[in-house]
Amino acid sequence: MKILVINAGSSSIKYQLFDMTNECVIAKGMCDRVGQQSSTLIHKGKKDIRLEDVKMPSHVEAMKFVLDALVHAEHGVIKDLSEIKAVGHRVVLGGEDYTGSVVIDGTVMKALYANIGLAPLHNPANIQGIEACKEIMPKTPMVAVFDNAFHSTMPDYAYMYAINYDDYKKHKIRKYGFHGTSHLFVSSEAERLIGRKDLKIVIAHLGNGASMSAVKNGKSVDTSMGLTPLQGLIMGTRCGDIDSAAVEYLVNNTGMNVHEVTTYLNKKCGLLGICGFSSDFRDIEDEYEKGNDRARLAVEMFCYRVKSYVGSYAAAMGGLDCLVFTGGIGENSYIVREKVMEGLEFLGLEIDDKANKTTKRGETKLFSKGKAKAYVIPTNEEIMIARDTLRLVK
Ligand code: ADP
Numbered sequence: 001m002k003i004l005v006i007n008a009g010s011s012s013i014k015y016q017l018f019d020m021t022n023e024c025v026i027a028k029g030m031c032d033r034v035g036q037q038s039s040t041l042i043h044k045g046k047k048d049i050r051l052e053d054v055k056m057p058s059h060v061e062a063m064k065f066v067l068d069a070l071v072h073a074e075h076g077v078i079k080d081l082s083e084i085k086a087v088g089h090r091v092v093l094g095g096e097d098y099t100g101s102v103v104i105d106g107t108v109m110k111a112l113y114a115n116i117g118l119a120p121l122h123n124p125a126n127i128q129g130i131e132a133c134k135e136i137m138p139k140t141p142m143v144a145v146f147d148n149a150f151h152s153t154m155p156d157y158a159y160m161y162a163i164n165y166d167d168y169k170k171h172k173i174r175k176y177g178f179h180g181t182s183h184l185f186v187s188s189e190a191e192r193l194i195g196r197k198d199l200k201i202v203i204a205h206l207g208n209g210a211s212m213s214a215v216k217n218g219k220s221v222d223t224s225m226g227l228t229p230l231q232g233l234i235m236g237t238r239c240g241d242i243d244s245a246a247v248e249y250l251v252n253n254t255g256m257n258v259h260e261v262t263t264y265l266n267k268k269c270g271l272l273g274i275c276g277f278s279s280d281f282r283d284i285e286d287e288y289e290k291g292n293d294r295a296r297l298a299v300e301m302f303c304y305r306v307k308s309y310v311g312s313y314a315a316a317m318g319g320l321d322c323l324v325f326t327g328g329i330g331e332n333s334y335i336v337r338e339k340v341m342e343g344l345e346f347l348g349l350e351i352d353d354k355a356n357k358t359t360k361r362g363e364t365k366l367f368s369k370g371k372a373k374a375y376v377i378p379t380n381e382e383i384m385i386a387r388d389t390l391r392l393v394k
Pocket of ligand 1: 208236327
C-alpha cells in the first residue's frame, strides 16, 4: 500500500511517497519557486535528480512534475499512478470544525475555503495542493491532516484570549496552535521510550517556525502558537509574543499600514530582526561563537523564551516528567539545549553534558541525569500524516 504525503506551501510542494508495508520512504523531493519565472524540482527516488529552470506556473504543473518523477522509467519508483492508494495533505488550520484528520469531500473543501480568513498565509497554499492533486488524480482518495488537530484537547481557559466572549463566538478568535502533528509524534515517542502514558511532557519544537506544548496524559493542554503561528517563541523571522499595542505604535511611527506591520512581524523580526544578518540558526551560532554581540543577544533571547515556557507549562501541569527537543534547532544545537536547561534543576532537570554535546544528527537520545528526563527526538510529521491517511482510507 503506497501513500503519498504532500505539504504544499505558497511557492513550494514537498512530497514523500511511503510504502506502508514497512513504513519506509521510497521517494521524496520538493518543487521550489512554484508560480515564479523558473522553478526547480529536486527528487530522490531510484536515482536522485535536480531539474533547474523548469516551468511550474501553478501548483497543478508542479504536481504533474512530481507525479512524472514518481513514475519515470529511470528515477521513478512506481510503474503507474494507480499504485498510489491515497494522498495525505498537511493542512495548517482546520479551525474549530475539525479536531482530527478527515477524508476530503465537498463539505471538507467548503470548510477549508471558509477558514482562509483565519489562516490567510497558509491555507490557500494547502488548498491549491489539494485542488492540483484532485485535478490530476480525481479517483484517488485524499485525506486532510490538520496542524491544529492535536491541540484541540486544550481546555477553554487555556485556548481563550481575554477578549469579549461574543467576539470569540462570532469571529472564532482563540488559540488554535500549530505543529500538532510534530508534537503528537514526539510526545508518543517519549511515552514509548519511558514506557508510560501518564506523563507530564513539555515539547520544544524549535525550527525556523518554533512552538512549545504541554502534553499531559497524552493530550495537549497548552501550546505557544495562537490564532496564527505568530504567537509564542521567537522564530527565524517571527517576533513571537509581543504587546499587541505595538502594532498601532508601529503604524503611527513608521508609515506602515496594519497589513504591512503584520507582514513585518512575520517576516522581518525574530532572530533575523535581532541579529540583523540571518534567520538561519547555524549562521547565528557561528557568529555567536566568534563573539558577535547581536548574535549573542539573539541566542540568549531565543533560549530565555523557551525556558520561560518550560516553567510555565510545568506549573500548568503541576510538574514535569520529560522535556523533549525537536526541529532543526532543537535536534542539532547543543548550545540551545544547554542554555535552556541551565537553572532548571529545581524542576528535576539535570543535564548530562557529554550526552548533550555528542548527540548526532538524526539520533534519538536521553541527555539528562536527573529525575525528569530530557530527550532529543527527531520529528517525523510525514509518517504521522501517512499513518492517519492509511487509517482513514483502509
Ligand atoms: P522548518 O521545518 O520550520 O522550516 P527546520 O525544523 O528544518 O525548520 O529547522 C531549520 C532551522 O534549524 C534553521 O534555523 C537551521 O539553521 C537550524 N539548524 C539546522 N541544522 C542545525 C545545526 N547543525 N545547528 C544549529 N542549527 C541548525
